[in-house]
Amino acid sequence: MILLVGRLNYVWTNTESLLIHLIAGLSGTSKDVAVIIFLTLNTTRARIDLVERLAKMDGRPASVRDPILEHTQRLSRLSGIRNKFNHCIYSFDQETGNPKTILMRIADRKTDIKLGREDTVDEQAMQEIEDVVAQLSAANQDIWRLISKLGYPV
Structure with missing residues (x-):
């Protein structure tokens, strides 16, 4: 059980860190600056809010905004089990x-x-954790594909 929760935390942290690349790309800054911004925001909610707000800025094409919002909403949904x-x-x-x-x-x-x-x-409950781990792994791969497609800093 404890190992499974550890795996959930590892997969979550690894996936949440992808927000760094979205912050860098959306704000037009380097990955190093985005890391500082990411670490300054001390909650997942604050990090997701920032990415969503950057994605929703005037002039942002729907082809960029919409897939990013889909991924942030997906992470928000999956955060419940992790938080629990x-x-x-x-x-x-x-x-x-x-x-x-x-x-x-x-x-x-x-x-x-x-x-x-x-x-x-x-x-x-253990099955629920395993399901979320699988969903987070898939989200991680999907976000990486989006980062690559958009040409954001890696």
Whole structure:
């Protein structure tokens, strides 16, 4: 289970880093400058927002804008599973050893708060992670093809 989450994180990070090339190409800068911009933005959401805003700028042809937006929306959809398994605490049932995730979020209610929703990591959850890893791998290849097609810095 832990190895699978590690693989998910590796594939996610590798794919998210492709935003560097999109930032460089869309902003007309070098890859080195795009790396600084990428690292300065400390969340995936901020990085995706930047790429989307650059893609939507006036004068950007639809042939460039639309495929980029498709890919950023795809990454946004896939980020949910990654966030679930990356932004949690893991515990293991003392009797069975089965892993559980404990969400690291406070849910404010009208008159109280709720802490750390727990979910068991079962076969369905593991399959879901494997599916996202496969989808991220495909997204990675598709984004590389787009970067190459657009002639963006690599």
